[in-house]
Amino acid sequence: MEILENDSLIVKAKSQGAELCSIIRKSDGREFLWQADPKYWKRHSPVLFPIVGALWNNKMHQDDETYVMTQHGFARDSDFELLEQTHDTISYVLRANENTLRHYPYNFELKISYRLIDETVKVMWQVRNLEEKRIMHFQIGAHPAFNYMDYDPEAERQGYIKFDSSADTYKLSVIGQKGCLASSGETLKATDGTIRVNRHTFDHDAIILEKRQVQSVTLISPTHEPDLRVAFNAPVVGIWSPAHGSFAPFVCIEPWYGRCDREDYEGEFSDKEWMQHLKPGAQFNAEYLIDIL
Numbered sequence: 001m002e003i004l005e006n007d008s009l010i011v012k013a014k015s016q017g018a019e020l021c022s023i024i025r026k027s028d029g030r031e032f033l034w035q036a037d038p039k040y041w042k043r044h045s046p047v048l049f050p051i052v053g054a055l056w057n058n059k060m061h062q063d064d065e066t067y068v069m070t071q072h073g074f075a076r077d078s079d080f081e082l083l084e085q086t087h088d089t090i091s092y093v094l095r096a097n098e099n100t101l102r103h104y105p106y107n108f109e110l111k112i113s114y115r116l117i118d119e120t121v122k123v124m125w126q127v128r129n130l131e132e133k134r135i136m137h138f139q140i141g142a143h144p145a146f147n148y149m150d151y152d153p154e155a156e157r158q159g160y161i162k163f164d165s166s167a168d169t170y171k172l173s174v175i176g177q178k179g180c181l182a183s184s185g186e187t188l189k190a191t192d193g194t195i196r197v198n199r200h201t202f203d204h205d206a207i208i209l210e211k212r213q214v215q216s217v218t219l220i221s222p223t224h225e226p227d228l229r230v231a232f233n234a235p236v237v238g239i240w241s242p243a244h245g246s247f248a249p250f251v252c253i254e255p256w257y258g259r260c261d262r263e264d265y266e267g268e269f270s271d272k273e274w275m276q277h278l279k280p281g282a283q284f285n286a287e288y289l290i291d292i293l
Contacts, residue, residue: 002082002090004116009292011116018080018092018112020045020144023121025292032228032292034145034250040242041145041250046076047112048141049127050104052236052274053260054179062105062137062269069103071179072143075110089115096130106136121290129278136278137270139258141238142288145250146228149221153247158197159227160220161239161251163213166193170213173259175205181262194220199247206240208259210274217253218293230255232288236274255288 001021004011012022021044023032036044051060051073060067078100080092091113096106111126129136148158163170169187176182188195188207195201216231217239232255241251258274270277278284 002085004088004090004114006088006116006118008119009116009121011114011121013090013092013114015080015082015092017076017078018047018094019043019076020114020121020123023290023292025119032146032290034147037249040248043076043143043145045142045144046072047110047125048072048139048143048254048256048258049075049110050106050108050138050140052139052141052256052258056178056180056261056263056265059266060104060269061266065105067103067105072141073139074100074103076143080112083111088117089113106134106138107131108136108138119292122287123290124287125285127276127278127284129280129282131280133280135270135280137272138276138278138284139256139272139274140276140284140286141234141236141254141256141258143252143254144230144290145252146219147250148247149219149225149227150223151247151249152222153249155222155247156198157222158247158251159222160224161195161197162218162220162226163190163193164216164218164231165214167213168192170209171211173208173210175208175260176263178263179205180260180265181208183263197241197251202241202243205243206238206254208236208238210236210259219251219253226293228293229291230288231291234286234288257286 107130109128113124115122172188234255236256238254
């Protein structure tokens with residue numbers, strides 16, 4: 001376990017999955033990140049790579065070959081190497097190996113870094129295509145889970161979610177069969193860019209907003225206090241909490257450069273929506289911010 005600390009926060013991460021594990025505010029000792037209780041969900045903040053979401057029937061088709069890969073890809077369960085640690089940054093790296101090549105036919109390098117800046121955690125992704133001749137196709141996404149402020153499993157609501165845009169409706173993509181996208185979407189109703197988190201908010205799995213409808217998501221307490229904000233430039237964001245008939249103690253805010261297959265999709269992996277493409281030797285860089293408010 002690696003640790004970063006400044007006057008405001010203590011941040012912990014681990015090489016297993018290059019996963020962010022803890023964000024503690026020093027002034028009151030509050031833990032903002034979900035602590036992976038398997039009763040609800042066994043993870044903290046997994047990295048999604050080289051796919052986001054599910055492939056139809058867990059199969060990836062590319063260049064007349066078929067590969068099997070389960071939801072969200074293999075990075076979250078892979079052993080990364082600690083590349084570097086400074087006073088404010090931790091960096092991990094995963095390179096293609098015998099195991100990854102069984103599921104994903106590209107030679108890659110994936111670097112995950114966490115930087116502590118005042119009351120902000122900056123998460124940085126770097127993907128390099130190490131292939132000599134082939135274009136590499138991939139997706140990448142985040143899945144951090146945040147504890148609700150003043151969690152009450154018996155309450156009618158756990159607070160609010162505020163988007164940076166002030167719309168009253170958003171186009172919502174809907175999860176259908178086998179964890180893949182249904183053919184028809186829905187409309188998400190909001191009030192000035194704000195939705196109330198109630199018992200039915202996640203009845204149909206994740207809230208998925210595509211085409212950069214939203215570029216930051218703020219969690220607000222039941223007493224209308226801003227709690228934390230996730231800011232990003234990703235084209236898709238997912239918001240999810242497991243439905244157990246009552247509230248789980250956390251909600252995930254997930255910037256994605258990718259998305260699950262549509263139902264019945266059996267086309268080329270490279271032709272999937274929101275696919276990222278890298279020429280040989282090229283590099284992809286992206287980041288998002290977790291602001292403690």
